[in-house]
Amino acid sequence: MTSARSLTSATDDSLSAASLRKDSLRVNVADRLAAIAKLQPEVIAVAAPGKGDLVGQNTYHTCTFSELDADATALARGLVSLGVRPGTRIALLVRPGCEFVKLVFALLRCGATTMLIDPGMGRRHLVRCLAQAEPEGFIAISRVQAMRSALRGRFPKALLNVTVGRRWFWGGSSYAQLLYRGHQLKKSVAPALPNTVAGDLAAIIYTSGSTGPPKGVAYTHQMFDTQVAEIEAYYQLNPGGFDLACFALFGLFNSAMGVTTIFPNMDFSRPASADPARLLAAANDWRVTQAFASPAVWNRLSMACEQRGEQIPTLRKAFSCGAPVPANVLRRSLACLPAGAEMHTPYGATESLPVATIEAAEILRETAPQTDAGAGVCVGRKFGTIQWKVIRITDDPIASVDDWDELPSGEIGELVVCGPQVSPEYIGEAPIEGVRSRASRLATHNSFAKIIDEPSTWHRMGDVGYFDQEQRFWYCGRKSHRVETQDGTLFTIPCEAILNTHPWVSRSALVGIGPDGNKMPLAIVEPGIGEEIRAKKLQADLLQLAQDHPHTRPIKKILFHAGLPVDVRHNAKINREQLSKWAARQITT
Numbered sequence: 001m002t003s004a005r006s007l008t009s010a011t012d013d014s015l016s017a018a019s020l021r022k023d024s025l026r027v028n029v030a031d032r033l034a035a036i037a038k039l040q041p042e043v044i045a046v047a048a049p050g051k052g053d054l055v056g057q058n059t060y061h062t063c064t065f066s067e068l069d070a071d072a073t074a075l076a077r078g079l080v081s082l083g084v085r086p087g088t089r090i091a092l093l094v095r096p097g098c099e100f101v102k103l104v105f106a107l108l109r110c111g112a113t114t115m116l117i118d119p120g121m122g123r124r125h126l127v128r129c130l131a132q133a134e135p136e137g138f139i140a141i142s143r144v145q146a147m148r149s150a151l152r153g154r155f156p157k158a159l160l161n162v163t164v165g166r167r168w169f170w171g172g173s174s175y176a177q178l179l180y181r182g183h184q185l186k187k188s189v190a191p192a193l194p195n196t197v198a199g200d201l202a203a204i205i206y207t208s209g210s211t212g213p214p215k216g217v218a219y220t221h222q223m224f225d226t227q228v229a230e231i232e233a234y235y236q237l238n239p240g241g242f243d244l245a246c247f248a249l250f251g252l253f254n255s256a257m258g259v260t261t262i263f264p265n266m267d268f269s270r271p272a273s274a275d276p277a278r279l280l281a282a283a284n285d286w287r288v289t290q291a292f293a294s295p296a297v298w299n300r301l302s303m304a305c306e307q308r309g310e311q312i313p314t315l316r317k318a319f320s321c322g323a324p325v326p327a328n329v330l331r332r333s334l335a336c337l338p339a340g341a342e343m344h345t346p347y348g349a350t351e352s353l354p355v356a357t358i359e360a361a362e363i364l365r366e367t368a369p370q371t372d373a374g375a376g377v378c379v380g381r382k383f384g385t386i387q388w389k390v391i392r393i394t395d396d397p398i399a400s401v402d403d404w405d406e407l408p409s410g411e412i413g414e415l416v417v418c419g420p421q422v423s424p425e426y427i428g429e430a431p432i433e434g435v436r437s438r439a440s441r442l443a444t445h446n447s448f449a450k451i452i453d454e455p456s457t458w459h460r461m462g463d464v465g466y467f468d469q470e471q472r473f474w475y476c477g478r479k480s481h482r483v484e485t486q487d488g489t490l491f492t493i494p495c496e497a498i499l500n501t502h503p504w505v506s507r508s509a510l511v512g513i514g515p516d517g518n519k520m521p522l523a524i525v526e527p528g529i530g531e532e533i534r535a536k537k538l539q540a541d542l543l544q545l546a547q548d549h550p551h552t553r554p555i556k557k558i559l560f561h562a563g564l565p566v567d568v569r570h571n572a573k574i575n576r577e578q579l580s581k582w583a584a585r586q587i588t589t
Contacts, residue, residue, distance in 0.1 A: 027198040029224040030108040032256040033069050040239055041066035045255055047286065048097035048263040056285030063098045068105070068255060073193075074182030075106035080191040081181060082160055082173070084137070086111030087201060091130055093119065093140035094164045096248040096263045099175060103139055103164075104252055108224075111194040114203040116249065120269030121206070121214055123147075127154060129206055129214050133428035139175075142166050198222035204427045205249070207350045208567045215445055216427040217350045226420040228256045230354055230383050235317060235344065242286050242314075244279065246271060246293035247322075262286045272296040272566070276304030280312070287314040294322045295329055295572045302332035311336050318343040323572035324377040324475065324493065326500075327368040330360040347379035347475070351449070352422040352459050355388070356380045356473055372501050374494040374551055376465055376474035386419040390467055393479060397447045401458065404451065409469060412491065414479055415461040416451065422459045425450060464491060481576050483512035483521045485554055490521050492576065495552050498545060504528050504538050509564055510555070511580040513587055522557035522587075524579050526564045535560055559586055 045068040047053075050061030063071070084090065090112045094100045107114040115135055117126060127147070137160030138148050145163050148155055161172030173181075185191070196202070203219040231237065231253055239258025245251030248268050254261040264282040266274040271294050279301055283291065291312070293301070298320050305311060315337050325345050334343055343360035346353075358367075358380025367378035382388050390413040391398075392405040407413040426445045451458040465476040477492035484490075492510045499508040506526045512519030523546070527538060539558045546552040561582070567573040 024197060026195050027200075027221045027225050028108055028196045029202075029221065029228055029256050030072065030105045032225075032228060033065070033072065033105055036239060036256070036258040037065040037069035040258060043240070043258075044260050046098045046101050046261045046263070049265040050097065056281065058281060058285055060285075061098055063102070065255075065258070068098070068102055071102045071179060072105035072109060074179055074185075075102060076109035076182070076193055077185050077190050078173075078178040078182030079106060079110045079112065079160075080193065081185065082178075084110050084112050084160060086194045086196070088112045088137070088160070089115055089133060089135045089204070090137045090139055090160065091115040091117070091133075091135040091158075093117065093138065093144040095141065096245075096251065096268055099164055100248070101252060101255055101261065103175075105255070107139075108196075108202060108221075109193050111196050111200065113201045115206075115216075116203055117206045117214075118208060118269060121208065125214050127151060129216060129428070131155065133204055133216050137161050139164065145172075196221050198225075201427075205350055208573075217423045218425045218427045219423060223421050223423065226385060227353060228253050230385060230421065232257045234357065234383065235319075237290065237317070241289040244283050244286075244288045244291035244293075246274065246279070246291070246297050250292050250319075259290070260286070262288055272300070272572075274300060276301045280304070280310065283312045283315070288312065289314055290317040290319070291315060292319040295320050295325045296566070298325070298333045299329050302329060302336050305336040306332055311338060313338050316341050319346060320344075321346045321348070323567075324379075325360075327364060327371070330364060330368075334360055334364075345379070347473070349461060350423075352386075352417050352419070352461065354383055354421065355386055355417055355461075356382045358472070371497055374498050374549055376476040376491075376493050376497075378468075379465075379473050379475050381470070381472055383419075383421075385421065386417055388415060388417045388473070390414065390465070390473075391416055393464060393482075395479075398451045398460070401451060401453045407466075409467040409471075412464055412466045412476055415463050415465060415473060416458045417461060418453065418456050418458045422457065424457050478576075481510070483510060483519050484517050485512070485521060486518050487554060490551065490554060495521075495523070495555065498549050498552050499523055499525065499542055502538070502541060502545060504534065505542070507564060507574070509574045509576050509579050511576055511583050513580070513584050520557070521555050522559060522583060523555050524559045524561050524564065524583060526561055557587075559583055 042064050044062050045065040047060040047062045051059055052061040090107060092103060092114050094103060115133055117129055119126060131154040134157050135155060136157045138158055139162045142163055142165050148158060162175060162178050164175040167174040198221055200221050201218055202221045202224055204216040205219055206214045206216055237257050237259055241259040243254050243259050243261055245261050245263055251261040262282050265278045274297050318337060344357055346357045348355040356379050358378060371377050390407045392407055393414050398404050449460050462479050463475055464479050465474045467473055476494055481492045482489050495510045496508045499505055504527055506528045508523050508525045510523055512521055514520050542558050546555040565575040565578050
């Protein structure tokens with residue numbers, strides 16, 4: 001088990017290195033892949049469902065680390081020969097697999113800015129986000145290229161296009177042509193690949209849109225490199241491991257660490273629909289040693305293992321993030337693992353990852369009972385390269401660190417973070433409609449989320465909570481979800497935890513109805529399977545449960561919902577904005 005002490009010591013060296021790093025020094029996480037390819041050239045780097053190698057009872061399309069490295073370089077040379085230059089914005093919309101990983105590293109090597117966006121957000125959001133960021137090309141499957149062609153007026157700069165898979169009539173090159181072109185270029189005539197430094201823009205990664213419109217997060221080369229260094233050092237992820245990657249973007253880190261990425265047969269845009277039998281098949285075929293999945297996936301997988309009496313005997317480390325993981329899911333998931341295995345729940349956001357971490361054993365041993373009593377969810381201790389503070393809650397922009405009010409331990413406020421893995425800004429954003437800053441100009445998400453502290457930038461996480469005496473952060477919900485009443489403020493996670501202790505409740509959501517500052521708090525409850533027939537009894541029980549705890553006493557109304565809406569990326573974060581509108585309609589009808 002890794003101690004809190006080793007968390008700090010593991011990152012002290014990287015923090016010192018970061019302080020010595022100069023802007024002129026090359027930083028590119030793809031260089032880690034080159035080193036790994038020399039270390040273990042014939043080891044499988046990526047495996048995904050498809051024609052190719054027979055492993056267990058299934059066939060997989062695979063590539064080795066040497067193939068991944070060589071093809072990534074060839075693709076990078078091919079892209080440069082087509083006109084891609086440092087900073088060229090390329091939208092990448094390709095299914096998880098060997099081609100996807102090769103293309104990501106190719107784009108890193110040629111200095112392009114890769115636009116990574118979750119297609120699960122829906123066509124309207126996807127088109128809007130892409131159009132605002134003005135891509136200069138698309139590397140995408142045929143269906144996406146068809147959309148680009150049909151909406152070419154929305155993407156006037158998109159002239160560098162590559163189709164992965166069947167290429168129809170949209171111009172540009174195919175993936176196979178690009179790869180062949182890159183390999184054919186002799187070193188003497190091959191275009192030189194550019195140098196990249198820490199502050200160069202490497203990618204624009206979009207938020208899920210679970211708390212508002214999706215936003216394009218600027219990712220520098222330093223951010224990617226720091227993320228890999230922190231994750232590798234703290235969790236001791238060494239070359240030779242096999243990872244069941246149920247979230248595609250996190251699978252990219254594996255190749256830079258020498259860990260084999262196993263993409264299972266699932267719809268990555270709808271993780272809660274993943275078939276546990278397929279996940280178990282991939283895990284057992286490849287004897288995976290680690291796995292990353294959202295709480296929704298672990299919930300389904302652990303229930304299947306419990307019902308079948310199965311385990312994943314080779315699994316040594318499990319990871320889950322994207323939303324708080326309920327204690328019962330942690331218990332069931334640990335039961336799927338062999339004795340001595342670890343489960344971790346890293347905390348962060350698209351804009352800042354990783355921020356903190358805690359092991360399931362500590363949660364179940366110590367913090368879960370406090371969570372059930374309404375203390376919030378403990379997300380653990382910070383990584384060594386992170387600075388963090390809890391400041392007084394405000395909905396206004398904060399121009400500089402001189403304008404915030406830092407709070408002592410135990411007092412609920414907003415979490416702000418700073419470090420080399422923290423994004424400096426949002427990209428391609430439009431002004432927030434109807435919202436103005438102190439300067440009476442249309443405000444942007446940057447003005448509300450970023451605090452300047454030259455030469456650094458602090459990010460407002462949008463999460464509220466507090467530090468305990470051990471400097472662990474206890475998450476109490478999203479700032480925008482708090483319910484301000486005439487008698488005080490209610491925070492979602494502490495209130496919902498009380499109601500969730502009822503055995504007939506699957507989950508719940510606190511929302512507020514009415515004007516700001518005088519909202520009526522109410523709880524929307526998703527009953528467990530079969531429990532909806534006892535709604536009247538359940539409602540009475542929950543109202544009494546609310547009255548038994550001081551911070552839930554203002555809740556006087558309970559509504560029932562067959563299935564609470566969740567975010568598209570992890571299928572775990574409850575969409576309280578949508579529920580607030582639904583509740584308002586229920587109250588007025």
